Amino acid sequence: xxxxxxxxxxxxxxxxxxxxxxxxxxxxxxxxxxxxxxxxxxxxxxxxxxxxxxxxxxxxxxxxxxxxxxxxxxxxxxxxxxxxxxxxxxxxxxxxxxxxxxxxxxxxxxxxxxxxxxxxxxxxxxxxxxxxxxxxxxxxxxxxxxxxxxxxxxxxxxxxxxxxxxxxxxxxxxxxxxxxxxxxxxxxxxxxxxxxxxxxxxxxxxxxxxxxxxxxxxxxxxxxxxxxxxxxxxxxxxxxxxxxxxxxxxxxxxxxxxxxxxxxxxxxxxxxxxxxxxxxxxxxxxxxxxxxxxxxxxxxxxxxxxxxxxxxxxxxxxxxxxxxxxxxxxxxxxxxxxxxxxxxxxxxxxxxxxxxxxxxxxxxxxxxxxxxxxxxxxxxxxxxxxxxxxxxxxxxxxxxxxxxxxxxxxxxxxxxxxxxxxxxxxxxxxxxxxxxxxxxxxxxxxxxxxxxxxxxxxxxxxxxxxxxxx
Numbered sequence: 262x263x264x265x266x267x268x269x270x271x272x273x274x275x276x277x278x279x280x281x282x283x284x285x286x287x288x289x290x291x292x293x294x295x296x297x298x299x300x301x302x303x304x305x306x307x308x309x310x311x312x313x314x315x316x317x318x319x320x321x322x323x324x325x326x327x328x329x330x331x332x333x334x335x336x337x338x339x340x341x342x343x344x345x346x347x348x349x350x351x352x353x354x355x356x357x358x359x360x361x362x363x364x365x366x367x368x369x370x371x372x373x374x375x376x377x378x379x380x381x382x383x384x385x386x387x388x389x390x391x392x393x394x395x396x397x398x399x400x401x402x403x404x405x406x407x408x409x410x411x412x413x414x415x416x417x418x419x420x421x422x423x424x425x426x427x428x429x430x431x432x433x434x435x436x437x438x439x440x441x442x443x444x445x446x447x448x449x450x451x452x453x454x455x456x457x458x459x460x461x462x463x464x465x466x467x468x469x470x471x472x473x474x475x476x477x478x479x480x481x482x483x484x485x486x487x488x489x490x491x492x493x494x495x496x497x498x499x500x501x502x503x504x505x506x507x508x509x510x511x512x513x514x515x516x517x518x519x520x521x522x523x524x525x526x527x528x529x530x531x532x533x534x535x536x537x538x539x540x541x542x543x544x545x546x547x548x549x550x551x552x553x554x555x556x557x558x559x560x561x562x563x564x565x566x567x568x569x570x571x572x573x574x575x576x577x578x579x580x581x582x583x584x585x586x587x588x589x590x591x592x593x594x595x596x597x598x599x600x601x602x603x604x605x606x607x608x609x610x611x612x613x614x615x616x617x618x619x620x621x622x623x624x625x626x627x628x629x630x631x632x633x634x635x636x637x638x639x640x641x642x643x644x645x646x647x648x649x650x651x652x653x654x655x656x657x658x659x660x661x662x663x664x665x666x667x668x669x670x671x672x673x674x675x676x677x678x679x680x681x682x683x684x685x686x687x688x689x690x691x692x693x694x695x696x697x698x699x700x701x702x703x704x705x706x707x708x709x710x711x712x713x714x715x716x717x718x719x720x721x722x723x724x725x726x727x728x729x730x731x
Contacts, residue, residue, distance in 0.1 A: 300391035321355035369397035376404035390419040402430035427452040436462040442469035452484040463494030470501025482510035495522025515682035523689040531696035543655040673704035685714040690722035
């Protein structure tokens with residue numbers, strides 16, 4: 262009895278001591294909630310632990326493997342056949358397939374053939390930012406919803422290495438696919454095959470590729486095969502290619518594109534006339550560049566008269582009401598500066614006048630847009646500013662005027678276009694041929710797939726296209 266009582270008293274004393282002193286430095290407090298869990302970056306550890314904290318009954322398995330050196334397929338690349346049936350077989354049991362780059366570090370992750378519920382997606386969303394070597398993430402027939410895609414889009418900026426995403430076989434009623442192409446997205450390869458995107462989804466995606474005021478500057482390849490896209494959808498994509506100078510690979514194979522949609526795509530490859538909206542935006546950019554050049558090059562010498570001259574130039578298309586208001590302010594500022602003016606203050610005006618003269622000689626035929634477009638071109642600081650501006654195709658120096666319209670060289674950034682398996686007839690082939698011939702050696706398509714369309718393989722025009730592009 263004495264020994265039992267002594268042992269019990271000793272145990273209670275140790276328990277009280279541990280409560281009063283707390284955990285030792287080497288001990289960690291147990292995690293009781295989902296939010297408290299700190300991810301390690303190891304999927305095999307983090308995924309089941311987080312699922313258990315959410316009291317999930319059926320936790321998907323995690324299958325890991327090291328990459329097979331014998332298979333060397335480019336992530337996000339375009340496949341010639343684009344057949345969804347032989348790409349990812351249905352998975353009988355939920356399994357998270359992970360390919361490891363190094364010990365415990367995932368390079369790619371794939372969910373194929375099983376539906377991701379809200380709890381599973383919540384776990385994935387928490388894990389992804391900790392996977393700092395994850396390059397590729399693929400969802401094939403995973404039952405994602407529009408809400409999940411929106412949440413996923415907010416997570417992508419937190420994933421430092423994630424550049425390749427495939428969202429295939431996931432039909433979104435609200436057509437939220439375009440969110441993956443937003444200006445905040447850092448994705449470089451995106452596959453959206455077999456999602457029934459249709460013409461409306463193509464319209465939203467085209468707007469993300471480019472508008473007169475913005476353009477996607479990261480995406481290199483886009484696969485939109487098997488999406489029931491027709492002529493109207495192809496026209497929206499073509500519109501998005503007008504001012505996009507980043508996309509290299511585009512697949513629209515196995516859709517419903519006919520001659521009208523093909524004509525729009527062919528037209529954007531060759532030079533095309535700017536629309537009224539694009540002309541207005543170009544003039545705004547020219548005005549901003551000219552004003553920035555004056556302020557940066559001669560901050561102490563540039564007079565109010567120079568700024569008034571630039572902003573009041575009618576060729577820049579500034580609203581007349583805004584110009585009048587700006588001129589009144591500048592006139593008042595001029596009157597206030599007159600008492601402090603000296604003979605030396607007139608020299609900068611003369612200098613600025615002289616610098617504009619050679620620009621007019623070097624300017625291409627462009628009507629009234631000569632002076633502000635090329636002002637102070639020889640100045641080093643302006644050239645530095647222009648290095649940023651040249652990203653926008655509207656400021657391309659090759660823009661020229663013909664027959665009362667401004668023409669921009671076509672999209673020569675796109676190197677691969679896949680239109681196989683559509684409804685294009687022999688009628689559209691000359692349009693592609695003309696565009697390819699005008700692209701010359703300054704870039705342009707290196708691959709154009711037109712197989713399995715509604716024209717004979719022996720068509721003379723098709724043979725010439727294949728001679729230009731093997």
